Amino acid sequence: MEALESGTAADVLGLAAAERAERLAALRHQRTLLRDLRDRLDSVARLAASLGRATGWRSPAQGRYAERRDDLLRDLSRAERQLDIALAAVEQAITTTTEED
Amino acid sequence: MSGEPPQGDALIVSGGGTTMVATDQILADAAIMQAVSAEAGEWHEQLLRIRLAEPTPAPTWHGDSAGLEVMQLARLIDVIGEQSRVLSAALQRAAEEYGEAERRVEFLARISAAGLASALGYLAPFLALLAVPSLTAGAVAWFLASLATGSGFGFGETSGRLARWIDENPRMLTNPVVVAAVRALVSAGDDAAAGAFRIPPGLSLALGDDAAGIFGVTTTAAGLVAVARTTGALRETAVGARRVGTGPRSPPPAGVADLARRIPSSARAGPQIRIERYGDASRRAWVVYVGGTADWSLVPGGDPWDMTSNAAAIAEQSAGSYRAVVEAMHEAGVQPADPVIGVGHSQGGLIMAQVAGSDEFNTVGLATFGAPAGQVVIPDAVPVIATEHADDLVPALGGARQDNTGDAGRHVVVTREAFSDTEPPAGEALPAHNMSAYRETARLIDASPEPRLREFRAELEATLGAEPGQTTLWRASRLPAG
Numbered sequence: 001m002e003a004l005e006s007g008t009a010a011d012v013l014g015l016a017a018a019e020r021a022e023r024l025a026a027l028r029h030q031r032t033l034l035r036d037l038r039d040r041l042d043s044v045a046r047l048a049a050s051l052g053r054a055t056g057w058r059s060p061a062q063g064r065y066a067e068r069r070d071d072l073l074r075d076l077s078r079a080e081r082q083l084d085i086a087l088a089a090v091e092q093a094i095t096t097t098t099e100e101d
Numbered sequence: 102m103s104g105e106p107p108q109g110d111a112l113i114v115s116g117g118g119t120t121m122v123a124t125d126q127i128l129a130d131a132a133i134m135q136a137v138s139a140e141a142g143e144w145h146e147q148l149l150r151i152r153l154a155e156p157t158p159a160p161t162w163h164g165d166s167a168g169l170e171v172m173q174l175a176r177l178i179d180v181i182g183e184q185s186r187v188l189s190a191a192l193q194r195a196a197e198e199y200g201e202a203e204r205r206v207e208f209l210a211r212i213s214a215a216g217l218a219s220a221l222g223y224l225a226p227f228l229a230l231l232a233v234p235s236l237t238a239g240a241v242a243w244f245l246a247s248l249a250t251g252s253g254f255g256f257g258e259t260s261g262r263l264a265r266w267i268d269e270n271p272r273m274l275t276n277p278v279v280v281a282a283v284r285a286l287v288s289a290g291d292d293a294a295a296g297a298f299r300i301p302p303g304l305s306l307a308l309g310d311d312a313a314g315i316f317g318v319t320t321t322a323a324g325l326v327a328v329a330r331t332t333g334a335l336r337e338t339a340v341g342a343r344r345v346g347t348g349p350r351s352p353p354p355a356g357v358a359d360l361a362r363r364i365p366s367s368a369r370a371g372p373q374i375r376i377e378r379y380g381d382a383s384r385r386a387w388v389v390y391v392g393g394t395a396d397w398s399l400v401p402g403g404d405p406w407d408m409t410s411n412a413a414a415i416a417e418q419s420a421g422s423y424r425a426v427v428e429a430m431h432e433a434g435v436q437p438a439d440p441v442i443g444v445g446h447s448q449g450g451l452i453m454a455q456v457a458g459s460d461e462f463n464t465v466g467l468a469t470f471g472a473p474a475g476q477v478v479i480p481d482a483v484p485v486i487a488t489e490h491a492d493d494l495v496p497a498l499g500g501a502r503q504d505n506t507g508d509a510g511r512h513v514v515v516t517r518e519a520f521s522d523t524e525p526p527a528g529e530a531l532p533a534h535n536m537s538a539y540r541e542t543a544r545l546i547d548a549s550p551e552p553r554l555r556e557f558r559a560e561l562e563a564t565l566g567a568e569p570g571q572t573t574l575w576r577a578s579r580l581p582a583g
Binding site for chain 2: 027040051
């Protein structure tokens with residue numbers, strides 16, 4: 001009976017370790033994908049930074065374009081921040097999972 | 102963030118396989134927006150892969166779960182993709198409409214000028230002034246020659262007063278409206294001739310530059326040359342070119358500004374042609390620079406860079422300066438298959454455009470500055486940057502530009518008003534035509550983010566490589582008859 005119990009505990013422990021390893025692998029893969037996306041977003045944000053900025057007098061149409069262009073630049077910045085938060089969350093999950101070992 | 106340039110620094114870009122016409126910044130913005138939109142689609146797919154890799158099931162997500170952030174990010178990227186797509190489309194539409202409006206205005210100006218010219222030509226027997234069909238272009242050319250030489254117009258005190266008035270009102274000739282009017286009038290010279298022969302205006306238009314291309318600026322100029330030759334003016338002669346110097350090995354031109362800087366000045370007695378050779382014997386590439394008109398007199402002297410060559414070149418006859426450039430290229434060792442980049446100011450640009458249009462050499466790129474080369478037919482596949490100041494009269498003397506809005510077209514016209522926010526200097530007949538003004542525009546072209554202008558610079562580097570090349574300088578002269 002004792003042997004059976006100890007076998008079950010070992011099995012459970014082994015299963016948990018396997019799950020953690022699998023989870024860790026998934027998290028690391030997710031981190032790689034997120035970093036790749038971050039790099040691509042960065043390079044587009046740099047490109048978008050060269051969009052023309054009007055100074056002085058502008059026609060109403062130019063004004064509307066400038067507003068929407070600024071909205072786009074803001075959204076790109078937000079996406080970068082959001083991606084940083086997602087990356088930090090994945091990093092934290094990796095740390096927690098590693099510590100559980 | 103780059104600031105939008107002040108108005109005087111704005112470049113208007115047209116042609117190059119599109120009907121769009123806009124400032125280089127607008128066209129660059131449209132390209133960037135398109136790139137952002139395309140990237141956003143790919144980010145979406147990447148996010149899908151990230152979500153599939155999520156090890157935690159959604160019901161267990163809490164406030165700082167990566168899964169939640171990724172979901173929100175997906176929504177934001179959708180918005181970015183849609184915003185950039187809409188903005189790119191709006192910019193392209195604006196550029197299309199700008200181009201359409203410009204073409205309509207040019208066409209209307211052309212029709213109006215053609216109608217007027219035709220009517221005047223019809224009345225030619227009663228209007229001695231218009232008895233010569235090519236008077237329009239001829240009058241403008243004569244007028245410019247008189248201004249350049251300071252010889253007046255040959256009509257005594259009246260012309261002297263006119264010259265003084267123009268001197269005191271430099272805006273008169275350095276004016277985009279005047280330039281557009283001259284371009285329309287020059288293009289309508291053939292319609293005056295058609296009117297004189299009782300050809301209806303509609304038919305003359307159908308035969309002209311805008312349609313069949315049977316009549317046009319070329320025929321007008323040919324008429325002018327034929328008439329002028331009866332008076333001893335504009336008579337072509339034999340020419341000869343000889344090497345007058347070898348420059349130090351110089352690095353390849355890095356951009357349009359370098360090309361502009363290396364064009365020989367049109368000073369008398371100096372070299373008119375500069376030829377640079379790059380690469381080794383197995384893979385040679387050449388840059389040929391040709392200067393502008395040096396001698397503005399109507400009767401040929403010793404320098405083939407004169408009004409005789411100008412008129413012959415516009416008439417698509419064998420201009421002395423053209424023959425001199427071809428001779429210098431052969432003497433320098435340019436082989437028919439070697440890649441050649443042609444560069445020229447004013448008459449030099451016209452000559453190099455004609456070299457590009459001929460099959461004698463393998464022109465793979467062309468940069469002209471203030472060249473009256475609008476009517477020269479150059480293969481669509483040859484990348485061209487034609488820089489023309491909107492307030493420079495000289496390019497207008499070449500008439501309306503050949504249409505290059507087809508898919509394969511790679512001829513880009515860059516326009517800038519050289520004196521939009523400053524007064525033209527007094528005492529200079531055509532300051533917007535000066536190479537110093539074009540050098541400034543060339544610098545702006547190099548700084549421009551417009552994709553086709555950047556591509557031209559990249560092709561320059563790809564053709565010439567990075568190693569220094571050998572420079573030779575050439576001087577051509579008209580040879581005495583016999």
